[in-house]
Amino acid sequence: MIFSKDRIGGTLLLVFCLTYGLLSQNITLLPIQAKAAFTARTMPEVLTVLGIGLSMLVIIFPGSPDRPKLAGFNWGTAALFLVLMSAYGLTVRPIGFIASTSVFLIAGFALLGERSLVKLILVAVPLVVGFWVLMTQGLDVFIEPLPWFLKG
């Protein structure tokens, strides 16, 4: 009951609301608005009070006593996917759309259990090239396909 899902979530969001409240004090106010009823800080301050109050209520009066179950989930694979997506964001520009997306998909398929190299390449590469052609030729959205060292 102490570490119920609601209480853990409520505590995390309480920390978020407190941080938000602290940061709201950094919002610059123009001198003429110092005495105005509504400034750039009004809404954030009201929300901070509401957020802190509600997260405290969630912690004090949790709706369900369920505790989080951590066993039986593929935490490692999900974490690797987060890293893979972040890496994709970092590489899509320097190494170009086709190479970075192909690597992303091949790695993704492999992480979820596909072992045949032929299948990995045959599914990922034509799909990426086809998508690139559709976007650039069909919808007029230009995406740099090649790495930085091959750009014209």
Add this chain to the structure above:
Amino acid sequence: MIEGILIGLGTALTPINILFVLTGCLVGTFIGMLPGLGPMSAIALMIPVAASLEPSTGIILMAAVYYGAIFGGSTSSILINAPGVASTVATSFDGYPMAKQGKAGKALAIAAYSSFSGGIISAIFLIIAAPYLAAVSLSFHSSDYFALMVLGLTAVAAFAGKGDVLKALLMTVVGLMLSTVGTDQTQGVPRFTLGMIDLTDGISFLLLVMATFALSEALIAILKPSSDDSREAERKASSNLGSMAISKAEVKEMAPVIGRSSVLGFIIGVLPGAGATIASFLAYGTEQRLAGPEKGKEFGKGSIRGLSAPETANNAAATGSFVPLLTLGIPGSGTTAIMLGALIGYGIQPGPRLYIDEPDVFWSVIVSMWIGNIVLLILNLPLIPYIAKILAIPARFLLPLILFFSLIGVYFVSFNTFDIQLMVLFGFIAVVLRFLDFPMAPMILGFILGGMMEENLRRALLINDDSWSFMWQRPLTLTILVIAVSCLFAPILWGRFQRLRKGADRAGEGG
């Protein structure tokens, strides 16, 4: 009204728009059929495509995807007992038992005819109700809009279910907080940007929706892999559907159910926050009670009424939820909240002026609902045996593709790789919060309404010489605020009342 319908028909029936309705219905059915992905993810995935189109075409595409996804969700509920979304859970109660009896084709046909009828009937209600409501809401002031937004947000939380009201309210506040990130609209000062230039324009609505729905749903599917047995069941279910014919007696049995559930679904859909899920369960419960003891026993074992009622009601509610969006500019559900975000992206402000300023958008959305429903019935139903093959695509190929389309969809709008990193961060946070059973839809609703709410509150204060008295001095504002507060406390008071009654009953039995 006739003139409006003709404008709508003129806009919606152009070859390009018909093509997008067809594409939207098909793509929506595909996405909606994938367990875990619902209409919200389907629409979110379509936003980057819709952004490059004309406003009418873009909205028509999204409306078609919406209907397609609901239809697709029903299909996976019936075939493999895996409702993609909460609104099709009630469909699986009788749809899946029918499929197990070898009548999957019949169940799909009943679901399709019921959805079609619910959608068409409620679109007629929409045509009648929307212009009147829009005309009335023209007299609304900023303070009334502020109060309406408070009502919309509290209603969503109030309908969240037992024990979830506080969590839903908290998530709404988190959404409102996220909406304040970026440059303040009135003073031009940065708020919560942490000194990052990439945050000066605020958090992209598309990014947040994609991260909290499409991305997090795919990540949750990776966390919880389906067993080989269930994959085998999916393959079997999608390969043998049986006959899709419906007898006259079955039509006779369905007709009154469809009539009642359409009215019920539409009314529930119009209420902010209620939506398709509540409508489908209410319709199911109502029909079970009306069926009498004999027929009532069939519910849960493959009853035609039990399948038809929730299917009709969820589609009718989906249409009904467009009423507050189109007439007041206030979304009644997570899905219409995403639609609202997309409309704002086009520079179109939904609300009473939409009916006057952008009649082509207003009417083409309504007409596209009819066209979408017809397309679903004529094209998608016969194609179901083929579309259902998607259930056989291995998850190891499908999930990375969903992640890719989510990431690239956001990247194509801004071409800023910072957005991909921010999306991964939000996706991770969404997975954690969903794992802890914190709802995402109220957050999206809060995020979308946040900017408008702040602007209307600021304007109301300006008009009232910086006095907050407008909240109790203007009768309409006060009435709406009182309804909002009642909405919030009604479930708590109702729960107390039920407990007291049970206590009194027990005391009576004991004494």
